[in-house]
Amino acid sequence: MGKTAISRRSLLASTVALALAGMAGPVHAEDFKMGLLVPGSVAEEGWNRIAYDALKRVEKELGAKISYVELPDNPAAFEKAFRDYASHGYQVVLGHGFQFQDAALTTAEDFPDTVFLVSSSYIHEGKVIGLNTDASQPFYLMGVIAAKMGKGAGLVGGMEIPPIAHAFEGFAKGARSVDPDFPVSTVYIGSFTDASAAKEASLSMISQGADFVVPNANAAGLGVIQAAQETGDRLGTFSVYSDYTDVAPKNILGTFIADYGQGIVRIVSGIKDGTIPQSNVDFGLADKDVIKFTFNDAAARSVPEDVRKYVEEVSARIAAGEIETRTK
Numbered sequence: 001m002g003k004t005a006i007s008r009r010s011l012l013a014s015t016v017a018l019a020l021a022g023m024a025g026p027v028h029a030e031d032f033k034m035g036l037l038v039p040g041s042v043a044e045e046g047w048n049r050i051a052y053d054a055l056k057r058v059e060k061e062l063g064a065k066i067s068y069v070e071l072p073d074n075p076a077a078f079e080k081a082f083r084d085y086a087s088h089g090y091q092v093v094l095g096h097g098f099q100f101q102d103a104a105l106t107t108a109e110d111f112p113d114t115v116f117l118v119s120s121s122y123i124h125e126g127k128v129i130g131l132n133t134d135a136s137q138p139f140y141l142m143g144v145i146a147a148k149m150g151k152g153a154g155l156v157g158g159m160e161i162p163p164i165a166h167a168f169e170g171f172a173k174g175a176r177s178v179d180p181d182f183p184v185s186t187v188y189i190g191s192f193t194d195a196s197a198a199k200e201a202s203l204s205m206i207s208q209g210a211d212f213v214v215p216n217a218n219a220a221g222l223g224v225i226q227a228a229q230e231t232g233d234r235l236g237t238f239s240v241y242s243d244y245t246d247v248a249p250k251n252i253l254g255t256f257i258a259d260y261g262q263g264i265v266r267i268v269s270g271i272k273d274g275t276i277p278q279s280n281v282d283f284g285l286a287d288k289d290v291i292k293f294t295f296n297d298a299a300a301r302s303v304p305e306d307v308r309k310y311v312e313e314v315s316a317r318i319a320a321g322e323i324e325t326r327t328k
Contacts, residue, residue: 136170143174154205
């Protein structure tokens with residue numbers, strides 16, 4: 001559990017009165033509370049840390065009272081934590097990951113005054129609202145770079161869930177927009193924390209000819225970066241969600257950062273003022289305050305200027321809706 005977990009607090013219950021369907025009355029800052037559920041530790045750089053930083057921004061910028069819990073990968077624990085927050089009057093609870101979706105839907109039936117947000121989800125059912133960072137868009141750019149500069153790529157995912165599958169679909173589409181025959185292999189290691197398994201999968205792909213290996217596995221993704229670094233400067237990779245450039249400065253060609261905090265503050269601010277999103281929320285390259293992709297000039301094989309220019313043109317077309325990066 002997090003050090004501010006609700007089980008260690010004595011909290012007063014409060015409610016949000018409904019004003020209209022899809023609308024709630026505004027809540028005074030001193031009464032507004034937001035809880036966070038993370039699958040693991042917020043001390044880890046990467047996925048969980050992004051959510052924690054977002055929560056701290058809600059506290060600072062919106063004056064909210066905040067709390068978080070660190071949970072094992074256990075659906076029963078997810079539902080209990082959601083119920084604990086809702087029963088203590090939290091107006092917003094964020095489950096940080098697709099795996100929280102079912103527990104949010106079940107809990108929401110009993111707590112109509114709480115808005116349940118679910119990261120990496122396309123859900124919109126009542127007050128259960130998915131907040132998805134469309135990683136297929138920056139991954140499409142990575143695929144373009146890999147096909148322009150390499151001979152094959154390996155993708156290492158934590159689990160085969162829709163957000164990761166969509167990201168990898170985007171990579172493959174980007175690569176094959178450059179070279180229809182560009183080989184892309186995919187492995188799911190079944191864990192978001194096992195860096196050793198991710199490293200082993202990466203080394204296997206490298207031995208089979210991949211000269212790009214790319215992670216999407218939360219903390220486990222560090223194993224992919226380490227494999228690239230240990231194999232030599234010829235291997236290319238990308239930082240995903242957090243900047244790991246210091247781990248493999250010669251291998252990381254670019255970094256995809258989702259300023260999830262900015263997106264969360266935007267959405268939660270609206271909820272606090274009484275407006276609940278009427279659809280799921282999908283952040284993409286058009287949201288320049290949220291999605292950022294940058295190049296690493298210090299890489300051994302830094303992305304050439306002509307490729308960078310092409311990638312920027314592709315990025316603009318994606319943002320404009322001219323290129324579909326994944327199956328809807």
